Amino acid sequence: xxxxxxxxxxxxxxxxxxxxxxxxxxxxxxxxxxxxxxxxxxxxxxxxxxxxxxxxxxxxxxxxxxxxxxxxxxxxxxxxxxxxxxxxxxxxxxxxxxxxxxxxxxxxxxx
Numbered sequence: 001x002x003x004x005x006x007x008x009x010x011x012x013x014x015x016x017x018x019x020x021x022x023x024x025x026x027x028x029x030x031x032x033x034x035x036x037x038x039x040x041x042x043x044x045x046x047x048x049x050x051x052x053x054x055x056x057x058x059x060x061x062x063x064x065x066x067x068x069x070x071x072x073x074x075x076x077x078x079x080x081x082x083x084x085x086x087x088x089x090x091x092x093x094x095x096x097x098x099x100x101x102x103x104x105x106x107x108x109x110x111x
Contacts, residue, residue: 019046019047020046020047020048021044021045021046021047021064022044022045023042023043023044024042024043024044024045024051025042025043025051026040026042027040027041027042027043027053028040028041030055035060036059036060037057037058037059037060037065038057038058039055039056039057039058040054040055040056040057040058041053041054041055042054042056044069046069052069052070052071053069053070053071053072053074053075054067054068054069054070055067055068055069055070056068
């Protein structure tokens with residue numbers, strides 16, 4: 001059973017969360033529909049905080065739709081997982097390159 005605590009919020013907070021955002025860096029448009037909606041990877045700052053990676057649908061008018069945000073570490077871990085999934089185990093050279101990088105991404109032992 002999932003505990004739903006949103007029932008305790010005032011009605012106005014559920015409908016209008018007052019989130020501000022700024023696209024700090026536009027990285028890639030990954031898909032575009034015939035209606036002009038795009039799936040984009042950007043660096044976005046929410047409420048003036050440090051920018052995070054943001055993978056999300058955007059309307060032609062620039063409105064946000066469903067998506068996810070990723071920290072540098074989470075994105076690095078995702079890259080490792082995708083590369084491993086698509087290409088098989090990392091080569092010895094790639095493993096050594098990761099060990100020398102500034103971002104220390106890793107898959108959990110129980111992954």
